[in-house]
Amino acid sequence: MGGDMQMLPGSSHRPALKRPVWIIFFVSLVSLFLACSYIYPPHGDAACYVFSSKGCKAVTDRPLPSPARELTDEEFASKVVFRDILHIPRIQPKYSKIAFMFLTPSSLPFEKLWDRFFCGHEGKFSVYVHASKEQPVHVSRYFLNREIHSDKVGWGKISMVDAERRLLAHALKDPDNQQFVLLSESCIPLHSFDYVYDYLMHANMSFVDCFFDPGPHGHGRYSKHMLPVVEKKDFRKGAQVCLNRFI
Known part of the structure; x- marks a missing residue:
């Protein structure tokens, strides 16, 4: 009885220890992803539908390239x-x-x-x-x-x-x-x-x-x-x- 009473607390705490690890890992991954998108803003028009950043503004405000001069x-x-x-x-x-x-x-x-x-x-x-x-x-x-x-x-x-x-x-x-x-x-x-x-x-x-x-x-x-x-x-x-x- 005494040995069983000592094992019950240990077994009840094991599932509780796994959940915070996965939460911390997920939060860290999302934070890293957001940090990268801020440091390296998207430069494509398609990415601007997902993110909103200064990089997207630069894409939309970028002047269109002037047409090439027609050769003689x-x-x-x-x-x-x-x-x-x-x-x-x-x-x-x-x-x-x-x-x-x-x-x-x-x-x-x-x-x-x-x-x-x-x-x-x-x-x-x-x-x-x-x-x-x-x-x-x-x-x-x-x-x-x-x-x-x-x-x-x-x-x-x-x-x-x-x-x-x-x-x-x-x-x-x-x-x-x-x-x-x-x-x-x-x-x-x-x-x-x-x-x-x-x-x-x-x-x-x-x-x-x-x-x-x-x-x-x-x-x-x-x-x-x-x-x-x-x-x-x-x-x-x-x-x-x-x-x-x-x-």
Whole structure:
């Protein structure tokens, strides 16, 4: 009886000793968590829904970053060329693509025909559109959101060369583009996509449209200001080109 009476007080106090330990541990953990959130305030917008601190105020009061300055044509082209130079030796892409660069005043009258030409060959081509007068209305999904920054173009003026360079600079951004075809709104495909793709990808050269035109829009546009670099007998007219990336 005496031994049992000595064990009862001990057994009744054991559960009471565990409860304060867990309470102290929980309170300590919460205190540590609150202290850390005060010392290191949250910097994300989502965390501000849980905590209220000076850090959240700083996030909401922080001025929005100013938009990046739009690069000029020369700066944009230089950036693309420098990137290509820094990537020498070049790695041959797994899927080579043809960049179709359309120089047009507005909508493309033969867009439906081009849609049939491109259909089923996704991943083998890229489309770029420079519309100099009006925002084009597209009927083909391959032309949606493919417009680049465009300026006014005068036929036979240096602005046309600037537009062509602008198209080429944007097409060069994609390292998978290996061939670059310049087209106008009146151009149409004469062969199937497979025929054009195989021909260009196996042609280790570039193609430049250049011919003698005795009319007023050809030889008649020669200017003496071109001397002595270009003599009148050497003056030629050219339009469409197909350029190889490595030539």
